[in-house]
Amino acid sequence: MESPALSSVIDSLNQFNDPRDPKKIIHPLPTILFISICAIFCGANSWEDIVMWAEVHKKWLSKYVDVSNGTPSYSTIRRIFMIIKPACWGALTQKVLSSHHSNKKAEVHISIDGKTLRGSKCAAKDIRAMQIVSAWSTENNIILGEVKTDSKSNEVTAIPLLLALLDLEDATISIGCGSFLTTSNYPI
Known part of the structure; x- marks a missing residue:
């Protein structure tokens, strides 16, 4: 059943x-x-x-x-x-989590970081490795959303797109940038 x-x-x-x-x-x-x-x-x-x-x-x-x-x-x-599209996948997973995660805590701290997806590069077809910027909920231990970076850009241009997908009210955002970490309250 x-x-x-x-x-x-x-x-x-x-x-x-x-x-x-x-x-x-x-x-x-x-x-x-x-x-x-x-x-x-x-x-x-x-x-x-x-x-x-x-x-x-x-x-x-x-x-x-x-x-x-x-x-x-x-x-x-x-x-x-x-x-x-990563935004569509992110919206779907958020919908699933929101409707089935009854004890989800309010977001206090969200970590933003970019990663290269292993196995996404294809040298034979001249395909660059896919770069994804993710938002991680430290309270709920889940990814809140992801955005693929534009093929001719970097994480910096993808971060505002990712932040636009999230509910950031009263949350502190930290962004991992190479060897340093920046933390700020994102203006709503």
Whole structure:
């Protein structure tokens, strides 16, 4: 029997626009996103971790999403996340967290930092490694949002875009910049 909480997550995933060619789809987009959400919330840190988690939980997953073609490969999951706008993914995860995290604490301190995603570079296709700027809730131990940096820019231009996605009222923002840390109250 499907839980109401998971039903609302799956309903949200079904609203995502699938940008892929319909003739080439083996795994439905809601399936890939649901697997990814569940695996990430269970501690997956890489594409391979997501696939491994899906393989271990395939029977449970089949109650909620279509895994009739097996679980997606790490490269399929990676490609999906390369074409989905990070702001859309961040909004979706925030929606899921907000509706299902009943004991979520108010944000007092939010840490902002940029990272290079391992495995996102492809020298053969002249694709630069993907840079992501993330906002971390120190009170709730979760990522509040992420923004991909523009290919010809850096973290500094992505930070205002990320801050615009967040509820910052009464929160202190700290930004990791190389070897130093800056802390300030962001003006609302």
